[in-house]
Amino acid sequence: MREGKATRKGPSAAVDPPVKSTGRRRGRPWSFDRAAALEKAMLIFWRHGYEATSLNDLTSAIGVAPPSLYAAFGDKKQLFLSAVERYLEVYGGGGAGIIQRAPTARDAVYELLHGAARGFTQPGRPRGCLLVNGAINLPEGADEIRDAMVALRSKVEKSLGGKLRAGIRSGELPRETDAAALAAFYLSVNHGMALMAQDGASRATLLAVADQAMRVWPGTRQAPRG
Amino acid sequence: MREGKATRKGPSAAVDPPVKSTGRRRGRPWSFDRAAALEKAMLIFWRHGYEATSLNDLTSAIGVAPPSLYAAFGDKKQLFLSAVERYLEVYGGGGAGIIQRAPTARDAVYELLHGAARGFTQPGRPRGCLLVNGAINLPEGADEIRDAMVALRSKVEKSLGGKLRAGIRSGELPRETDAAALAAFYLSVNHGMALMAQDGASRATLLAVADQAMRVWPGTRQAPRG
């Protein structure tokens, strides 16, 4: 429970990324690749979480002084939210994208869980999920971040619920299926897998968890052995 | 990533709680109820997590000055671990206790999940689980805490796995049941429920999640509707 002042200053502040209108960008050019810097910041946040990541961790990993970081990304909160955006674009296939692209509701759930099992245990990457592990215990003043994360997580749940309801309408799922309960269940499994991954669970274990979860799918034959 | 010095000093340091031998306690008596203080500290840790809880939060909530807290409980890490102990005694019925007391393996799983759904959404208490939500994003120097938490969580998994294997031996579960996968699955659901609770999921939602998870139980009739 600390957090600094959070006053935003005058000039350009967190930059309008693409240059508007014609003509080249004015003033001194960036000395570093902003996309690469954001990638690095994202990885650090992913590994340590918002609160446990210090500005010093970020600036020294990126190789840049604090004022440059602030000019490029705004304060720590804004940087984190930008990092989350990038995470969703690059790694967060588990989000709404996969779900909506899946041909059937069952495929959506299957891809979500198995993609999570793989993504949460990718060698050379932080374990777990930035959306889940990155912002659990937030400092007092970080309500915007909490709200944003809750919103993003519930967006996945809603997207999944919508896909399930579509499956009900299409006849893929029985009419009496409780889509909300099923969506909440699969999201719980997804979140739990992220924590297990952080605790060191192997990819094989997480895939087994995903397989077990698939047996909840209505109509699944219930012979033992997962 | 901060954390102070963590040198332990000479005199009594974190106290041997019950007085040894005969005779009364010597020296000035405590000005506060240690058990009540620990309860308060535990609730704060539960609500905000280890890192996001400051010593000032603790001392001002308990109504005591830092040196008294240090004399009574040691440093922040020791206090947190003591708080976890207390949590497990008082609220952590979801732990190994419930599992081993349950008459059947299925009862163990059922009680674990439904107890979690209730316990994670108890009015007037922090949401979620101290073991899950309280120590996700830890600062750099808190390896002892991380290790302790990982050990405690895996203890539940092992206990559950043992109960499932006992169920296999007793004939309650088919011989081909993958006890490890099933235990990992149910633990994932438990952890996921803790996160969903922190995100605001209702007790009804969590109970529905628990019910869905029970359908994974080998031999469960698979009609739809959770």
Add this chain to the structure above:
DNA sequence: TTGATAATTTAGTAAACGATAAACAATCAA
């Protein structure tokens, strides 16, 4: 009453935190 013991009060400590002021350097438009 005296000495030993141990907790409390008061007032700090050094270090780390997020964030910034001011001077400087590099680019563009004119």
Add this chain to the structure above:
DNA sequence: TTGATTGTTTATCGTTTACTAAATTATCAA
């Protein structure tokens, strides 16, 4: 070349962090 613009460098800022030294106070044993 000049002025405007904008990023970088350097050196902090004020706050909060976990933690503690020193003096004081309250109890027990003798």
